[in-house]
Amino acid sequence: MGRYILERLVGGVITVWFIATATFFAMHAVPGDPLMNEKAATPEIRANLAKQYGLDRPLPEQYVIFLGNMARGDFGISFTQQNRKVNDIIRDHFPVSALLGVLAIGIAAAGGIVWGAITALYRNRLPDVVIMSLVILCISVPSFVFAALGQLALVNVNQWFGVSVLPVAGWGTLAHMLMPALVLGLGTMALLTRLMRSSMLDVINEDYVRTAKAKGLSKTRIFTHHQLRNAILPVVTVLGPQVAAITTGGFVVEMIFAIPGLGRYFVQAVQQLDYTVIMGTTVFYGAFLVFMVIVVDILYGFIDPRVRLK
Amino acid sequence: MTSLKLSAEDFAPAPPASDAERIARPSLSYWEDAWQRLKQNTRALISLYIVIALAAFTLIGPLLWTIDPSQQDLNQISQAPGLPKSAVLVEDRSAWSAPIDERHPEAPSGYPDTLPSVTNLRVDGEPTTHYVRLVWSPVQDAGGYAVYRNNTAPEGMFNLGLPLSTLTAGNITGYEDRLNLNSETYYYSIVTTDGFDEFDSVQTIEVTPTQSIRVSEAISRGLIGAEDANPGDRVTLSFHPFGTDYLGRDMLARLMEGARVSLFIGLVAPLIYVLIGIIYGGFAGYFGGRFDQVLMRFADFVVALPFLLFMILFKIAFGIGPGENGIFPMLLALILLLWPATARLVRGQVLQIREQGYIEAARLLGASPSYIIFRHILPNTVGVILVTLTFAVPSAIFTEAFLSFIGMGVAPPTPSWGSMCNEGVKTMLSHPHELFFPALFISITVLAFNLLGDGLSEALDSRMRARS
Numbered sequence: 101m102g103r104y105i106l107e108r109l110v111g112g113v114i115t116v117w118f119i120a121t122a123t124f125f126a127m128h129a130v131p132g133d134p135l136m137n138e139k140a141a142t143p144e145i146r147a148n149l150a151k152q153y154g155l156d157r158p159l160p161e162q163y164v165i166f167l168g169n170m171a172r173g174d175f176g177i178s179f180t181q182q183n184r185k186v187n188d189i190i191r192d193h194f195p196v197s198a199l200l201g202v203l204a205i206g207i208a209a210a211g212g213i214v215w216g217a218i219t220a221l222y223r224n225r226l227p228d229v230v231i232m233s234l235v236i237l238c239i240s241v242p243s244f245v246f247a248a249l250g251q252l253a254l255v256n257v258n259q260w261f262g263v264s265v266l267p268v269a270g271w272g273t274l275a276h277m278l279m280p281a282l283v284l285g286l287g288t289m290a291l292l293t294r295l296m297r298s299s300m301l302d303v304i305n306e307d308y309v310r311t312a313k314a315k316g317l318s319k320t321r322i323f324t325h326h327q328l329r330n331a332i333l334p335v336v337t338v339l340g341p342q343v344a345a346i347t348t349g350g351f352v353v354e355m356i357f358a359i360p361g362l363g364r365y366f367v368q369a370v371q372q373l374d375y376t377v378i379m380g381t382t383v384f385y386g387a388f389l390v391f392m393v394i395v396v397d398i399l400y401g402f403i404d405p406r407v408r409l410k
Numbered sequence: 411m412t413s414l415k416l417s418a419e420d421f422a423p424a425p426p427a428s429d430a431e432r433i434a435r436p437s438l439s440y441w442e443d444a445w446q447r448l449k450q451n452t453r454a455l456i457s458l459y460i461v462i463a464l465a466a467f468t469l470i471g472p473l474l475w476t477i478d479p480s481q482q483d484l485n486q487i488s489q490a491p492g493l494p495k496s497a498v499l500v501e502d503r504s505a506w507s508a509p510i511d512e513r514h515p516e517a518p519s520g521y522p523d524t525l526p527s528v529t530n531l532r533v534d535g536e537p538t539t540h541y542v543r544l545v546w547s548p549v550q551d552a553g554g555y556a557v558y559r560n561n562t563a564p565e566g567m568f569n570l571g572l573p574l575s576t577l578t579a580g581n582i583t584g585y586e587d588r589l590n591l592n593s594e595t596y597y598y599s600i601v602t603t604d605g606f607d608e609f610d611s612v613q614t615i616e617v618t619p620t621q622s623i624r625v626s627e628a629i630s631r632g633l634i635g636a637e638d639a640n641p642g643d644r645v646t647l648s649f650h651p652f653g654t655d656y657l658g659r660d661m662l663a664r665l666m667e668g669a670r671v672s673l674f675i676g677l678v679a680p681l682i683y684v685l686i687g688i689i690y691g692g693f694a695g696y697f698g699g700r701f702d703q704v705l706m707r708f709a710d711f712v713v714a715l716p717f718l719l720f721m722i723l724f725k726i727a728f729g730i731g732p733g734e735n736g737i738f739p740m741l742l743a744l745i746l747l748l749w750p751a752t753a754r755l756v757r758g759q760v761l762q763i764r765e766q767g768y769i770e771a772a773r774l775l776g777a778s779p780s781y782i783i784f785r786h787i788l789p790n791t792v793g794v795i796l797v798t799l800t801f802a803v804p805s806a807i808f809t810e811a812f813l814s815f816i817g818m819g820v821a822p823p824t825p826s827w828g829s830m831c832n833e834g835v836k837t838m839l840s841h842p843h844e845l846f847f848p849a850l851f852i853s854i855t856v857l858a859f860n861l862l863g864d865g866l867s868e869a870l871d872s873r874m875r876a877r878s
Contacts, residue, residue, distance in 0.1 A: 115710075115711055115714045118711040118714070119711075119714065119715055119716070122715060122720070123720075123723065126720070126723050126724060126727045127723060127727070129727045130726050130727045236857065236860070236861070237853075237857075239856070239857075239860060240804075240853045240854075240856040240857035240860060241849070241852075241853045241856075242808055242811050242812065242815075242828075242831070242849065242852055242853075242856075243812075244811075244812065244815045244831065244835070245831065245845070245849040245852075245853075248835050248838055248845060252838060252839070255839070351718065351816055352812065352815060352816060355816065356835075366719060366722075367722065367816060367818065370722050370723060370726055370818075378723070381719075382716065382719050382720075382723070385716045385719060386714070386715065386716050386719075389714070389716055390714055393714075
């Protein structure tokens with residue numbers, strides 16, 4: 101177990117290094133540099149700035165310096181927002197994105213498991229047909245359309261009641277988070293519902309379920325202790341990669357609902373070619389996602405005693 | 411010992427004794443069987459027809475609907491979908507000066523405390539979307555008039571709306587409004603002033619301008635000939651069945667043009683990266699061992715890259731020069747990031763099939779490796795690959811739409827469904843059709859490919875074969 105975790109962690113570190121390297125060279129392949137936007141910079145000022153940021157050194161040297169700083173957890177200072185450390189940007193804005201993502205995943209997982217179980221229990225009957233049609237719809241409509249429609253719905257609801265039931269945009273209270281999180285989680289919820297339904301249908305006629313029935317267990321106990329517990333396992337495995345999809349998919353929702361998350365900073369940084377912010381956000385996100393997957397894999401071993409981690 | 415007399419006939423196969431061994435139905439090949447099962451799946455079949463219809467919409471559509479998608483119809487900006495509209499011809503820009511009533515003084519002699527509102531307020535000529543000409547009878551001793559316009563009815567002196575103009579002569583008896591008029595009801599209010607301050611006296615009139623078009627513009631658009639240009643006539647404006655966008659461009663033509671971009675990226679990117687994945691995964695699976703491990707470890711790294719972040723980064727890195735539309739960088743970025751999924755899948759399949767008994771049998775019978783690969787391994791992976799391909803199309807279309815939506819995708823003016831959504835969101839409240847149609851097309855396409863993928867994976871699943 102300990103050895104397994106150690107191996108996975110070493111693999112994770114190597115992956116993060118790969119991500120950092122790929123980002124570094126992809127970013128430097130973009131024509132131009134972060135100093136192009138400096139207003140009326142004379143060549144001398146430009147040269148001084150380049151020197152200060154270390155842009156005058158050859159690329160391999162910059163890469164080595166960057167790796168050294170990254171190992172110490174220092175991503176440097178933003179080019180466009182002077183005097184603001186990249187670490188501070190991440191510290192200020194990542195919690196917002198993370199909170200939104202956690203909420204969305206929570207809604208998606210809870211919804212997916214409940215709807216999936218219901219559709220499997222009512223297979224080919226009205227609840228199944230209705231829910232599965234909605235699921236197909238949710239998979240087929242892009243998230244930004246849902247975000248726009250969700251906001252439109254809020255506007256109309258607020259107008260209808262004459263008071264602000266839920267705020268249309270912004271961030272701060274739980275009321276601000278509900279709609280964006282729901283919209284963000286909808287696609288994942290649909291995916292999880294499908295997965296839960298099929299895994300529930302696999303489980304429903306297993307031998308151990310028949311045994312439980314023969315033992316005379318109540319339907320609810322069979323459902324909670326035998327069917328649900330076994331059917332949930334495949335759902336947990338996809339949660340890791342889905343965290344990735346949701347945190348990055350948050351860009352659009354953050355844009356539409358004016359949420360001060362990290363996604364917006366990344367898009368802005370890429371547009372302005374803000375080297376340090378690009379590196380910081382990408383490496384941070386990458387590391388976050390890589391280790392989320394590892395955590396989910398390890399958790400899986402705890403949930404399913406049949407899986408032996410070696 | 412009698413010797414048997416054997417002739418050649420004795421060695422001929424015996425005729426079948428009964429009909430028992432005759433194959434009752436014609437034998438079906440794998441593909442015929444799959445096609446039969448796909449045909450029984452109504453949802454998949456409908457999806458297939460939708461995909462064919464979309465292809466026709468994209469390829470044949472522009473031949474039938476020949477309107478230029480970048481042409482602006484300034485008379486019909488953000489027009490909702492509907493039947494063709496007609497408009498009144500108005501003469502080219504002509505000067506209209508407000509009539510001056512010479513019997514009244516231009517400026518008041520004193521400063522009266524109160525004055526009545528103007529009387530006899532009416533519209534001169536027909537109100538059109540090019541101009542609304544208001545005339546009224548002047549007020550004795552007035553120093554001027556203020557003109558307001560609103561979309562809702564004012565309540566007395568309140569809610570007068572947009573201040574259009576302040577006229578500073580008491581004997582001006584008219585005003586021409588040319589400011590951004592649409593074919594909807596307006597409420598014009600004329601407030602009497604002493605030249606500086608407004609009195610509490612207002613006269614309001616309700617005006618609904620008719621849609622109009624200038625003669626020269628109608629001729630240049632080919633709506634009328636140069637000889638029969640009579641102002642006041644009605645002409646039929648160009649038809650926009652799906653309405654127009656915020657720049658007056660035809661939505662249907664743009665949807666067709668956008669379909670080219672979206673479907674091109676959605677089909678070509680998966681085709682290429684699935685092909686790369688097949689080659690990569692096939693090599694890794696066929697050679698196995700250390701070579702396989704190294705290749706797959708690299709694929710794992712690529713999978714670990716945060717997808718959307720790298721999509722954006724790569725798209726910028728491959729650059730958009732002036733005049734380019736950014737389709738190629740997006741294609742390249744998609745291919746670079748998405749091939750490992752197929753590679754893993756194909757490798758797994760190849761590893762599995764390699765150990766099958768029939769491969770061993772073929773090898774024992776002396777089949778060459780190339781025969782085994784092309785005759786046995788590849789045909790057995792084609793089903794899985796086809797299903798992957800079908801599911802890859804929606805995700806590529808989504809990615810394109812997402813990137814174009816956040817403004818990192820196809821560069822304007824090239825339309826794609828995603829960038830049309832991006833533009834539509836801005837006018838979502840007032841003109842919902844500009845968001846609705848591109849979103850609908852994305853959804854239908856994704857839905858069709860998803861259902862088709864479901865149907866294909868069921869039909870091609872050899873475990874389901876010949877159940878009937």
